[in-house]
Amino acid sequence: MRIVLCTGNPGKVAELRALLPVRIELVTLGELGIPGDLPESGETLEENALQKARYVFERCGLPCLSDDTGLAVEALGGAPGVHSARYAGTARDADANMDRLLRELEGVKDRSAAFRTVLALVGPEGEQLFEGSVHGRIGEKPIGKGGFGYDPIFLPQGSSRTFAEMDAEAKNRISHRALAMEKFLDWIRTEQIGD
Numbered sequence: 001m002r003i004v005l006c007t008g009n010p011g012k013v014a015e016l017r018a019l020l021p022v023r024i025e026l027v028t029l030g031e032l033g034i035p036g037d038l039p040e041s042g043e044t045l046e047e048n049a050l051q052k053a054r055y056v057f058e059r060c061g062l063p064c065l066s067d068d069t070g071l072a073v074e075a076l077g078g079a080p081g082v083h084s085a086r087y088a089g090t091a092r093d094a095d096a097n098m099d100r101l102l103r104e105l106e107g108v109k110d111r112s113a114a115f116r117t118v119l120a121l122v123g124p125e126g127e128q129l130f131e132g133s134v135h136g137r138i139g140e141k142p143i144g145k146g147g148f149g150y151d152p153i154f155l156p157q158g159s160s161r162t163f164a165e166m167d168a169e170a171k172n173r174i175s176h177r178a179l180a181m182e183k184f185l186d187w188i189r190t191e192q193i194g195d
């Protein structure tokens with residue numbers, strides 16, 4: 001089975017690659033000559049994931065897998081949520097996004113938050129969605145060099161380390177993305193696709 005990974009984010013590509021079994025051949029946007037900044041103008045993670053996978057499917061006809069992820073902070077009423085990528089502006093700068101979030105949470109005691117990933121598969125046989133969430137809390141300052149995006153300020157429940165302090169395998173054992181991917185792989189097994 002060949003699947004196009006519909007993301008230009010190198011952090012996501014690395015994690016999704018590590019989570020997928022080797023029998024699934026991955027095609028990148030670069031290999032298809034499709035630019036990585038895919039349209040995502042929806043109001044939900046589901047809409048954005050579908051929008052990105054449909055856009056690529058219309059251009060290549062191969063099964064397309066996209067990932068839309070948001071970080072929802074309880075004290076901020078679920079923000080930045082679907083707006084996580086551009087929280088501090090259109091530059092999608094991870095440091096600026098974390099700075100803004102930490103500023104908004106200054107003096108706030110309840111730092112509960114959750115990452116949520118929606119994977120969309122769009123292919124000749126139709127469309128499917130798979131989701132995964134991980135609960136945790138926002139730290140006081142960025143710690144760690146691993147991962148990407150908001151990882152240096154997110155501590156998953158029960159952990160004293162941020163995602164950025166974990167190695168790739170440790171994050172991939174418990175992450176929102178890994179949980180969504182598990183559902184995707186279960187679905188593939190049930191549908192007996194990709195044997």
Ligand code: IMP
Nearest residue numbers: 067068069070084085086148149150151
């Ligand atoms: P999008 O899914 O590409 O729209 O990304 C949403 C935002 O969340 C971007 O700022 C990403 O860097 C960030 N993000 C996505 N997945 C993760 C993750 O696993 N850890 C930390 N930040 C993430």
